[in-house]
Amino acid sequence: MVRHLYVHIPFCPKVCPYCSFYKEASDRNKTQAFLDAVLSEAEMEADGLRPETVFFGGGTPTALSTPQLRYLIGGLRERIDFSGVREFTLEMNPATVSLEKAGAMLELGVNRVSMGVQSWDEELLKVLGRVHSGAQAERSYRILREAGVGNVNLDLIFGIPGQSRQQWLESLRRTIDLGPDHISAYCLTYEEDTEFFERFQRGEMAPESERDAGFFELAMEELEAAGYGQYEISNYAKAGRECLHNLGYWRAADYAGLGPSAVSTRAGWRRRNLADTAEYTRRVMLGEDRFESLERLDAGMLRAEQIALGLRTREGILPDTVDSRRGQALLAEGLLEPANDRVRLTRRGRLLVDEIAVELV
Ligand SMILES: C[S@@+](CC[C@H](N)C(=O)[O-])C[C@H]1O[C@@H](n2cnc3c(N)ncnc32)[C@H](O)[C@@H]1O
Ligand code: SF4
Incomplete structure (x- = not known):
């Protein structure tokens, strides 16, 4: 659902x-x-x-x-x-x-x-x-x-x-x-x-x-x-x-998007509607394909997204994400910290979020 x-x-x-x-x-x-x-x-x-x-x-x-x-x-x-x-x-x-x-x-x-x-x-x-x-x-x-x-x-x-x-x-x-x-x-x-x-x-x-x-x-x-x-x-x-x-x-949950340019992610598929109001309207009303792109999300892409999005949040990411040597180094450098049963950015880490995401994905 x-x-x-x-x-x-x-x-x-x-x-x-x-x-x-x-x-x-x-x-x-x-x-x-x-x-x-x-x-x-x-x-x-x-x-x-x-x-x-x-x-x-x-x-x-x-x-x-x-x-x-x-x-x-x-x-x-x-x-x-x-x-x-x-x-x-x-x-x-x-x-x-x-x-x-x-x-x-x-x-x-x-x-x-x-x-x-x-x-x-x-x-x-x-x-x-x-x-x-x-x-x-x-x-x-x-x-x-x-x-x-x-x-x-x-x-x-x-x-x-x-x-x-x-x-x-x-x-x-x-x-x-x-x-x-x-x-x-x-x-x-x-x-x-x-x-x-x-x-x-x-x-x-x-x-x-x-x-x-x-x-x-x-x-x-x-x-x-x-x-x-x-x-x-x-x-x-x-x-x-x-x-x-x-x-x-x-949290990378599924969602439905309506309207021009809206994105939907449902059951492993990502679809983006046309970013053109007149063309979107025409196609929907004629029952034609309204998508600008349609892509299957494989397990690797889903995991990469979960890391990139989760890292931006206070909840953080799953601990196995930082099992790598680089992940452990980020913890040791004080850029990541354990929090509850997950791992998240420290305040210093938040200043480098984009660079750290690239290293972990
Ligand atoms: C889609 S806009 C909707 C808000 C509403 N249309 C308005 O402008 O009051 C959502 C928010 O994105 C932010 N935003 C849009 N373009 C941005 C940019 N280039 N850099 C940073 N924030 C941006 C703005 O803070 C904006 O309020
Ligand atoms: S153009 Fe201005 S008013 Fe329109 S969505 Fe962007 S920020 Fe908001």
Whole structure:
């Protein structure tokens, strides 16, 4: 039985120059056909799917209007057994939050909201090309709480060009002061096919690895001290507020993905839907193959994924993974440590997660 469902909504109020998630600027004319395609795909995927977690990501799910979200969520509930859902997350952009929309989402069963704040600093928000101000993000957070959303995550980005240590510290403290249940703190990455990547290639911007490693350590210190446990490299939560959907993914559980670019991993197969809304919609409605790729996961690939994903988590990886001479050396060097019946990264090890993953896989 598959216990996790992801739905990709590929629309955004405006496309941010650093973001490589599949999305396009909202176009009201295409939306109804897209919603119907997702519902048709849900019918095809319903067998053997009884989600405990549902995650609406994107893009920006709240780029859809409230009636469109009602249509989509109501339609999914008619096609998929939602009776076992424990966590239902919706991603929001601070520019698309309203009391009316938040209330309607709660009525539809959403019980967790993830909002992309990225930074509270007006200059840095401009660098990131965001459509909202810090004040608007704070207002949106308060609206979510006023509407009764009991579980809120805020996304932050660090390592922004020109960002000072003081600005990052202030962003962390202002976030902590608001008291969200969960905080994601991502280091800016220069992803291919983004405007930032082009500017990086032209030499106009570049990651500053040493500065960013310092910012990562600052995040660990400040967030842990404020009661947010780091349960994955980029994710911190108050006790009991870890994201169940992402935990499933990091534990390499099977999941179903609906919508353009969504990935599904079911019974040893990984399928990726076409990252093209119009073509995805056309093919689903005609009953044609909607996949961009289809691959069989053999035991070696599954094991490599379990190590790479598990290493990023507080739970860690199975002890037999470090039986090798290199694994034992990493333990001796204090980069890995035993924890319960598993092995995980130490704080020092977390700074080198990518290098260590390569050595163990
Ligand atoms: C799919 S986005 C959804 C959030 C929502 N659309 C918004 O922007 O408010 C999820 C998160 O990924 C992070 N993200 C996107 N691109 C990134 C990049 N290049 N480097 C680091 N984090 C990134 C951002 O923090 C963003 O909030
Ligand atoms: S960060 Fe969010 S709003 Fe910006 S382009 Fe990516 S998904 Fe869209």
